[in-house]
Amino acid sequence: MLGMSDPNHSSPADLVPMEPSTTSPGDPTMCTHSPTCPDSTSTECYSAQVVADHTEQGWCQLCNGVILFDDGHYLTPDGLDHVLSA
Ligand SMILES: [Zn+2]
Numbered sequence: 001m002l003g004m005s006d007p008n009h010s011s012p013a014d015l016v017p018m019e020p021s022t023t024s025p026g027d028p029t030m031c032t033h034s035p036t037c038p039d040s041t042s043t044e045c046y047s048a049q050v051v052a053d054h055t056e057q058g059w060c061q062l063c064n065g066v067i068l069f070d071d072g073h074y075l076t077p078d079g080l081d082h083v084l085s086a
Contacts, residue, residue, distance in 0.1 A: 031063050040064040046074045046084060 031037045037048035045066045052061035059069045065077040073083045 033063060037063040040066050040076050
């Protein structure tokens, strides 16, 4: 046999630890729309798809994390408040 019973000869699979997942399957920033929504840093970020509609409260959350208010401004994930320019 080719050292099958050698205790010092572990299979490579036993030596490689589980790699931590860098991308979680439920990543909320992952856009699945087509065409893809503009990034939250884009000047047109407010045109992204609505993912959470709270219009009864005066706001909705967009796919890229932007919070769009019905009184003409929006909040980007970095905490900055922007005014919609018509
Ligand atoms: Zn999207």
